[in-house]
Amino acid sequence: MRAGGLSNGGNRANFTASAKSVFRTLYASGPATRPQIGAALGLSRPTLSSSMAELDRVGYVEKIGEVQGAVGRKASMYRLGTGAGHIIAVDAGSTHVRLRVSTIDRRLLHSRIYRLPSNQRHLSSEISQAVAEEVDAVRAITEPGWGPLRAVGIALPSRVVDKDGDTVSTRQDYIFAHFTPRPGIPLILENNVNCAAFAEHSHGVAKGRADFVYIQIGLKIGMGIVLRNQLVRGRNGGAGEVSHLSFPWGPGLRPENAALETYVGSEAFLERVRQAWPPEAGAPPIDPAQLLALAEAGHPVAVEHVRHHAEDIGAIVSSAVSIVDPGFVVLGGGIGNNPLILPYVRDVVDRLSYPTQIETSVLGPDATVLGIELLTAEHACALLIEDLEV
Secondary structure, three states: OOOOOOOOOOOOOOOOHHHHHHHHHHHHHEEEEEHHHHHHHHOOOOHHHHHHHHHOOOOOOEEEEEEEEOOOEEEEEEEOHHHEEEEEEEEEEEEEEEEEEEEOOOOOEEEEEEOOOOEEEEEEEHHHHHHHHHHHHHHHHHHHHHHEEEEEEEOOOOOOOOOOOOHHHHHHHHHHHHOOOOOOEEEEEEEEHHHHHHHHHHHOOOOOHHHOOEEEEOEEEEEEEOOOOOOEEEOOOOOHHHOOOOOOOOOOOOOOOOHHHHHHHHHHHHHHHHHHHHHHHHHOOHHHHHHHHHHHHHHHHHHHHHHHHHHHHHHHHHHHHHHHHEEEEEOOOOOOOOOOOOOHHHHHHHHHHOOOOEEEOOHHHHHOOOOOOHHHHHHHHHHOOOOOOO
C-alpha cells in the first residue's frame, strides 16, 4: 500500500542485496540476534558478518545487548541504529491533530495531541496552522539520539492524489497554507480514513484479512477499502467516499452533494437529539460522548436515539457491503468505535445485505496516526536501501 501523494528526497547509500535484506528484516521484525537473522535469511556467517559491517559503518544497526543461547553461549542482539534516523507522522484531523515521532522501525520517541479550537468539516488553514505549530514544536526538542529526519507523513481529511492529479478539487494543498515542508525531506500525504484502514490491516482487528473495509463514523464519515491486501484508492482518490452516496431519496426529494455526511455526521446528529429531547428526561447531552455515556448507563431516551443513529449507520454499512462484499467490516471514528453501536449495525446489515462479520476498531482514535506512521516508515525504509523508484 503506497501513499497517495509523495515528494522525494533523503540520503541513500549503495548496499549489497544481503545488507538490504538484513536491514529490512530488522525494520519489519524488530530486534534480533545474528543467528536469528542468518536463519531467517539463509545467509552464511561470512555473508551475514559482511552485511552487518556494511550497515554498521553508517550507523544503520546497533548492538543493544546480549541474550542467553540454548547451549550456554550468549548472542548479541541488534536493532536499527541511530543512523537510520526518525520520522514524523501527523494525523491532521477535523477535531484533533495527533503527532508521533518514531524511529524507522516504529519505536515511539515523542507524541503530541492538540485539540482544535473548533471542528473543521474540511481541510482548512486552521488545520494547516495547527500542523505547522506541532511540527515546529517537535523540531525544537529534537534530540541527537533520534538521528536524522528521514520523512514526514501527514494524514489529511480530504481526498489525496499525486502531484500530477487535480489537487485543486481535492483541497489537499490547503495543508500548505501555513505548513511548509523542509527541503530535501520526503513528504507523504494520504487520506486519513485510508491510513486508519492501513493500520487496521497491519496490527488491528483486520490483521491477516486480505479483504475488508474500514468505515469511520464521527464528525465526518468515510471508508477505506482493502481488497486482495491492496488499498483501493480509485482514479480520483475517491474510492470509499461514502459521504457522496446519493442522499436523500424519495418522492419530491433530490440528492445533494455530501448530504449523507451532513445528516449522519455527529454535529447534525446531536442537533436532532437536542431538538427532540423531552424536558422530563433532564438536560440534553452537550456532545456525542455524553449522549453515549447516558445510553451506556441505560437512560431510555439516550438509548433510543443511539439505536436510531446506529440503524442509520447500519444502512450505510449495508450499502458498502452491497457494492464491495468484503466479508469483514471494521467500524471506527468517534461514534462508530463505540460498542453500543455494533449490535444494531449488525442487525441492519443482516437484514439488508450479505453475511458480513462486523467488529469495532481496537486502535480507537490512534488508528489514523498509526497508519500514516506505517506508510511513512515504509517509504523512508525503502529510500534508505534504494528499493524505491523515485
